[in-house]
Amino acid sequence: MTVTTGGARPRLIREINEQVLLDHIRRSGPISRTELAGLTGLSKPTVSAALSSLERAGLVHMTGQRTGVPGPAASLYEVRPEAGFVLGLDVGREYLRGAIADLAGTVRSRRSVRTKAGDAMARIQELVDLSGTLAAEAGIETAQLTQTVLGSPGVYDPRLDALTLTGRLSGWDSPATLAALRDRFGPTLMIENDVDAAAIAERVHGHGRDVDSFAFVSVGTGIGMGLVLDGKLRHGSHGVAGEIGYLPFTEGSGSDQRDARKRGGFDASASAAAVVRAARRAGVRGATTAEKVFAAAARGDALAAAVVAEEALLVAKAVCTVITVVDPDLVVLGGGIGQAPGFLEAVSKQLRQLAPVMPEVKASVLGSETVVAGCIAAGLERAWQTLVGNSA
Amino acid sequence: MTVTTGGARPRLIREINEQVLLDHIRRSGPISRTELAGLTGLSKPTVSAALSSLERAGLVHMTGQRTGVPGPAASLYEVRPEAGFVLGLDVGREYLRGAIADLAGTVRSRRSVRTKAGDAMARIQELVDLSGTLAAEAGIETAQLTQTVLGSPGVYDPRLDALTLTGRLSGWDSPATLAALRDRFGPTLMIENDVDAAAIAERVHGHGRDVDSFAFVSVGTGIGMGLVLDGKLRHGSHGVAGEIGYLPFTEGSGSDQRDARKRGGFDASASAAAVVRAARRAGVRGATTAEKVFAAAARGDALAAAVVAEEALLVAKAVCTVITVVDPDLVVLGGGIGQAPGFLEAVSKQLRQLAPVMPEVKASVLGSETVVAGCIAAGLERAWQTLVGNSA
DNA sequence: ATCGATTGGAAACTAACTTAACAATCACCG
DNA sequence: CGGTGATTGTTAAGTTAGTTTCCAATCGAT
Numbered sequence: 001m002t003v004t005t006g007g008a009r010p011r012l013i014r015e016i017n018e019q020v021l022l023d024h025i026r027r028s029g030p031i032s033r034t035e036l037a038g039l040t041g042l043s044k045p046t047v048s049a050a051l052s053s054l055e056r057a058g059l060v061h062m063t064g065q066r067t068g069v070p071g072p073a074a075s076l077y078e079v080r081p082e083a084g085f086v087l088g089l090d091v092g093r094e095y096l097r098g099a100i101a102d103l104a105g106t107v108r109s110r111r112s113v114r115t116k117a118g119d120a121m122a123r124i125q126e127l128v129d130l131s132g133t134l135a136a137e138a139g140i141e142t143a144q145l146t147q148t149v150l151g152s153p154g155v156y157d158p159r160l161d162a163l164t165l166t167g168r169l170s171g172w173d174s175p176a177t178l179a180a181l182r183d184r185f186g187p188t189l190m191i192e193n194d195v196d197a198a199a200i201a202e203r204v205h206g207h208g209r210d211v212d213s214f215a216f217v218s219v220g221t222g223i224g225m226g227l228v229l230d231g232k233l234r235h236g237s238h239g240v241a242g243e244i245g246y247l248p249f250t251e252g253s254g255s256d257q258r259d260a261r262k263r264g265g266f267d268a269s270a271s272a273a274a275v276v277r278a279a280r281r282a283g284v285r286g287a288t289t290a291e292k293v294f295a296a297a298a299r300g301d302a303l304a305a306a307v308v309a310e311e312a313l314l315v316a317k318a319v320c321t322v323i324t325v326v327d328p329d330l331v332v333l334g335g336g337i338g339q340a341p342g343f344l345e346a347v348s349k350q351l352r353q354l355a356p357v358m359p360e361v362k363a364s365v366l367g368s369e370t371v372v373a374g375c376i377a378a379g380l381e382r383a384w385q386t387l388v389g390n391s392a
Numbered sequence: 393m394t395v396t397t398g399g400a401r402p403r404l405i406r407e408i409n410e411q412v413l414l415d416h417i418r419r420s421g422p423i424s425r426t427e428l429a430g431l432t433g434l435s436k437p438t439v440s441a442a443l444s445s446l447e448r449a450g451l452v453h454m455t456g457q458r459t460g461v462p463g464p465a466a467s468l469y470e471v472r473p474e475a476g477f478v479l480g481l482d483v484g485r486e487y488l489r490g491a492i493a494d495l496a497g498t499v500r501s502r503r504s505v506r507t508k509a510g511d512a513m514a515r516i517q518e519l520v521d522l523s524g525t526l527a528a529e530a531g532i533e534t535a536q537l538t539q540t541v542l543g544s545p546g547v548y549d550p551r552l553d554a555l556t557l558t559g560r561l562s563g564w565d566s567p568a569t570l571a572a573l574r575d576r577f578g579p580t581l582m583i584e585n586d587v588d589a590a591a592i593a594e595r596v597h598g599h600g601r602d603v604d605s606f607a608f609v610s611v612g613t614g615i616g617m618g619l620v621l622d623g624k625l626r627h628g629s630h631g632v633a634g635e636i637g638y639l640p641f642t643e644g645s646g647s648d649q650r651d652a653r654k655r656g657g658f659d660a661s662a663s664a665a666a667v668v669r670a671a672r673r674a675g676v677r678g679a680t681t682a683e684k685v686f687a688a689a690a691r692g693d694a695l696a697a698a699v700v701a702e703e704a705l706l707v708a709k710a711v712c713t714v715i716t717v718v719d720p721d722l723v724v725l726g727g728g729i730g731q732a733p734g735f736l737e738a739v740s741k742q743l744r745q746l747a748p749v750m751p752e753v754k755a756s757v758l759g760s761e762t763v764v765a766g767c768i769a770a771g772l773e774r775a776w777q778t779l780v781g782n783s784a
Numbered sequence: 785a786t787c788g789a790t791t792g793g794a795a796a797c798t799a800a801c802t803t804a805a806c807a808a809t810c811a812c813c814g
Numbered sequence: 815c816g817g818t819g820a821t822t823g824t825t826a827a828g829t830t831a832g833t834t835t836c837c838a839a840t841c842g843a844t
Contacts, residue, residue: 007434008408010801010830016400017831034791042399043833044792071790072840157749165748213629227717229621236719237605238749246716246748248709264716264748317640324638324656325619325717327628356557356638356656357549357630402799402832409800426822435802436823463821464809791840802829809822814815 017042018050019388022059025079026104026384030063032074051077059083059103059387079104084146084383087134088375089127090194091152093168093221096123097369098130100138101376103146103383108138110369120171121180128184147383149190149375150181151197153222155239163191165243167222167267190382196233196242197374198366199226202332203233204377207362211329215322216364217244219315220290220335223267229326233378244318245271270314272337279307294340312343316350323355334364409434410442411780414451417471418496418776422455424466443469451475451495451779471496476538476775479526480767481519482586483544485560485613488515489761490522492530493768495538495775500530502761512563513572520576539775541582541767542573543589545614547631555583557635559614582774588625588634589766590758591618594724595625596769599754603721607714608756609636611707612682612727615659621718625770636710637663662706664729671699686732704735708742715747726756 017040024039025031037047054060061080065073081102090097092115099110111134117123127150135142154166154173166172182189192200199216202208208216208228216226225242227234234241245267268274272290279287279296284304287293296304315338319331333344344363352358366373409432416431417423429439446452453472457465473494482489484507491502503526509515519542527534546558546565558564574581584592591608594600600608600620608618617634619626626633637659660666664682671679671688676696679685688696707730711723725736736755744750758765 007412007432007438007801008405010402010405010799010832012408013400013402013405013800013831016404020399032791040399045794045834046399046832048792049831067841069790070788070840070842072792074791225717229626234621234718237721237751238719240715240748241717241719243716243719243748246712246746248712248746265746320638320640321713322717323632324635325617325633325714326626327630327633327635329629354638354640354657356632356635359629399832402801402830405800405831424822437803437825438801440823441800459810461821462809462811462819464823466822785844787842787844789840789842792838794835794837796833796835798833799831800829801831802827804825804827806825807823809820811818811820813818 014050014053015388017046018054021047021050022054022079022384022388025060025077030066030076030078032066032076034074036077057387081106084387085138085140085144086376086379086383087131087145087148088197088372088379089130089148089150090197090371090375091123091127091150091169092194092371096126096130097372098127098134099369099372099376100134100140100145101380103380103387105376105380107376108140109134110372111137112368120169120174120177123169123172124177124180124184131185145188146387147188147190147379148185149192149197149379149382150185151192151194151371151375153194155193155235155243156191157239158235159238165240167245190378192375192378193224193226193235193239193242194371195224196226196235197372197378198334198364198370199228199242199374200233200378201366201370201374202226202334202364203228203231205373206364206366207330207332211360213326213328214330214332215242215319215326215328216332216334217315217319217322217338218335219270219333219338221272223264223271223318223335225322227322227326227328229328244322247318247321249314249317266314266318270311270318275307275311275337278310279304282307290337291340294337294343298341308343309346311337312346313350315343316347316354319347319351319361320354323357323359327357328359330360330362332362332364334366334370339363406442406445407780409438410446413439413442414446414471414776414780417452417469422458422468422470424458424468426466428469449779473498476779477530477532477536478768478771478775479523479537479540480589480764480771481522481540481542482589482763482767483515483519483542483561484586484763488518488522489764490519490526491761491764491768492526492532492537493772495772495779497768497772499768500532501526502764503529504760512566512569515564516569516572516576523577537580538779539580539582539771540577541584541589541771541774542577543584543586543763543767545586547585547627547635548583549631550627551630557632559637582771584767584770585616585618585627585631585634586763587616588618588627589764589770590726590756590762591620591634591766592625592770593758593762593766594618594726594756595620595623597765598756598758599722599724603752605718605720606722606724607634607711607718607720608724608726609707609711609714609730610727611662611725611730613664615656615663615710615727617714619714619718619720621720636714639710639713641706641709658706658710662703662710667699667703667729670702671696674699682729683732686729686735690733700735701738703729704738705742707735708739708746711739711743711753712746715749715751719749720751722752722754724754724756726758726762731755 063078067073081104084103097112101107195218213229223245225244246264247266249266275290279293297308455470459465473496476495489504493499605621615637617636638656639658641658667682671685689700
C-alpha cells in the first residue's frame with residue numbers, strides 16, 4: 001500500500017512552499033519576509049512572490065512595520081484573521097458548549113448553556129440556536145463559517161456513514177439525527193468524537209504539545225480514549241479506535257451486566273456510576289456520586305480508599321493495554337475521575353507492576369472547555385488545508 | 393507537531409518523480425516509457441529524462457523490446473536486480489532461517505538450519521556461518537549486501553539502543569549481543585521483532601495486501617502482534633507496540649505466575665505452554681503439546697474441546713482489545729495455535745459477543761518462511777529508499 | 785553628516801516540466 | 815507488396831519556479 005501518486009509538476013512546489021510559509025506565519029505571528037526566508041531556506045524573491053500570492057488570496061496581510069534596527073522598516077506579515085471562522089460545538093448530556101474563533105485562532109465568542117432538550121431534534125435546535133447566538137456575539141454571519149466541528153459522544157463510521165455507539169445520549173444514533181445536523185450546519189460540518197476532540201486539544205494546548213504519539217484517556221461519566229499517533233489522530237476503520245469502554249474487562253466489583261452490553265465491559269466496571277455502585281456495595285456511607293467517594297477516600301475513609309484503589313487498578317490495566325498495543329510516548333489522564341487529586345499517582349503505581357515499559361503519565365490540566373477547544377483546533381487545521389488547497 | 397520542513401526546491405520534484413517511476417517499475421515489472429507516462433500522468437520527455445537518470449545510477453535497465461503492435465518496438469525497463477542484495481535472517485529457539493534476495497525481490501538462496509548453540513555468542517556465530525553459506529549459494533560477496541535484516545524475538549528500544557524482552561531466547565538481551573551483531577553484520581543491519589517481520593510479510597504477500605491497517609496476531613509458543621497502521625508498521629516509542637503478551641489478562645486457567653512476571657500476563661495464560669497446563673489440569677489424556685490438545689479436541693474429546701474453547705475466548709479478548717484501541721480493517725491470526733484448523737471460527741464466534749464492531753478476521757496462509765520473507769520485504773523497502781536517496 | 789547594516793526588488797540564469805511537431809518503425813490490409 | 819495508420823521516442827520551444835547577484839532606498843549609530 002505504498003503511495004503511488006501521480007508524478008509531481010512544478011505547480012506542486014509552489015503549493016508546498018505556500019503551505020510551509022503559512023505554517024510559519026501561523027506559528028510565529030507577525031514576521032518579516034527576510035525572517036521567513038531564513039526559516040524556510042528559500043530565497044528572498046521566492047518568499048516575496050509566494051507571499052504576494054497568499055496576500056492576493058486573502059490569507060495573509062501586512063500588519064505593520066518593524067523598526068529599531070538599521071535599514072528600512074521591515075514589513076511584517078500575519079494571517080488575516082477574517083479569512084475564515086471556525087465554529088466548535090460540544091454536545092453533552094447536560095451542557096451544550098460552543099465557541100467561534102477566527103483563522104488566527106482568537107476566540108471571538110464563547111458560550112455554554114444547560115440543555116433542556118428531551119430528544120435529538122430538540123437538542124439539534126438548541127445547537128442551532130447556540131450557533132446563532134455565538135455568530136451574533138462574534139459579529140459575523142453564519143455563512144462566514146468556513147468550518148463547523150461538532151464534538152459528540154459516539155463514533156462516526158465512515159463506511160456506514162452513520163453515528164453509532166452514542167451511549168448516554170438518547171436518540172442521537174439515528175440516520176435522522178445525522179441528516180438533520182447536515183441540513184442545519186451545511187457541508188462544512190465535521191463530526192468528531194468528544195474524547196477525540198479533547199485529545200486534539202491536549203495535542204495543541206496541553207501535554208501533547210511536545211510528543212509525537214500519546215493517548216488521552218478520559219475516565220468520568222463515561223470512558224474513552226483519543227489516540228494521537230505520529231501527530232495524527234487515529235479514528236480507525238470503523239471510527240471506534242479509542243473506544244476503550246469496550247475493553248473486555250469484567251472483573252470490576254462495580255460491574256453491571258446491562259451496562260456491559262450497551263457501553264462495553266470496561267465502561268460498566270470503571271465509569272463513575274460503577275464507582276458509586278462499588279462504593280455502596282462496600283458499605284461506604286453517602287456514596288451518591290463518584291466525587292464523594294473520592295472525597296471520602298481523601299479524608300481517610302478506608303472503605304472508600306479501597307474502592308478508589310480498585311478503580312486505579314482497573315484504569316492501570318486499561319493503560320497497560322494501550323501500551324502493549326501502541327506504545328505511546330505519553331499517556332494523559334483526563335475526565336472527572338482521571339483528573340481527581342492523587343489518582344495519577346495511584347494509577348502510575350499500579351501500572352509499574354503491569355506494563356512492560358513505562359511511558360510518561362500525566363494528568364490533564366485542561367478544563368471544561370477542552371472539547372470545544374479541540375473542535376476549534378481540528379476545525380482550524382481543516383480550514384487551513386481547504387483554504388490553501390483552493391487558493392493554490 | 394505539524395511538519396514544518398524547509399521550503400521545496402526544484403530538485404525535490406525530480407526526486408519525487410524518480411521515486412514514483414521506480415515504484416511503478418517495481419510493481420509492474422517490465423514496462424515501457426509510454427506506459428509509465430500514462431500511469432504517472434507525466435509527459436513522455438520527462439519520463440525519458442528521469443529514466444536515463446535512473447539508468448545512469450544503475451537502478452534500472454532496459455530489458456527487452458515489445459513488439460506485436462503497430463509502431464516501433466517499445467523499450468521495456470525493469471529494475472536492475474543486481475543493484476543490490478538483501479539478507480533476511482530469522483533467529484528462533486530451534487531453527488535459524490535465512491534467505492538472500494536481489495533488488496527485484498527474487499530469492500537467490502534460502503536455507504534453514506537447526507541451531508545447536510547454547511549461548512548468544514555461539515548463536516551469532518551460527519548466523520554468520522549461515523550468511524556466508526547463503527552468500528556463496530547466491531554467488532555474491534557479503535560486501536554486496538545492501539541491507540541485512542534480522543528477525544528476532546524481543547524488541548529493539550531506540551531510546552536505550554538496546555534489545556529487551558527477548559523472552560525465551562536466553563542471553564539475547566545484552567549489550568554484548570547487540571554489539572557483536574553490529575560488528576559481524578556491519579552498519580546495514582536492521583533488527584526487527586520476529587512477529588513484526590511476519591506482519592510485514594503478511595502485508596506484502598498475504599492478507600494484508602489490500603488493506604491499509606491490520607493486526608497480525610500470532611499465537612503459538614509465544615504471543616505477539618505486528619501492527620500495520622496506514623501502511624506503516626508501528627514499533628512504538630519503546631519498541632513494544634504489539635507486545636500483547638503483556639496484556640493484563642490473568643484469568644486463564646493455565647496461567648503460571650512465574651511466566652506472568654517474565655513474559656506478561658496474557659502470554660502466561662494463552663501461549664502453547666499454558667494450553668498444555670490447562671489441558672493437564674482439566675484431565676485431558678496425552679496432553680504433552682498444544683498440537684495434541686487441539687487434535688484431541690478435533691477428535692471429539694470434550695475436555696480438550698473445553699480447553700480449546702477457553703483458549704479461543706482468551707484470544708478473542710485480546711483481539712477485542714486491539715479493536716477497541718486501534719480499530720484495524722483486518723485481523724490476521726497466525727502462529728501454530730492461531731492457524732490451527734477451526735480456531736479462526738471459534739475466535740470469531742467469541743469476538744462477535746465482545747467487540748463493538750467486527751473487522752474482517754482471517755487466518756494466515758503463510759508458512760514457516762514468513763519471518764524471513766518479512767525481513768526480506770522490510771530490507772527491500774529500506775534498500776530502495778537509501779538507493780534512491782543516494783542516487784538523487 | 786556619514787557609515788554600515790538591512791530591506792526589498794529587478795535582472796539574469798538554472799532546473800524541470802509541458803506541449804507540439806516530427807522522424808522512424810511496424811502491423812495490417814487491400 | 816506497397817500504402818496507411820498507429821505508436822514510439824526525440825527534439826525544440828515555451829512555461830513555471832527558484833536562485834544568485836546586484837542595487838537603490840532607508841534608518842540607526844558614530
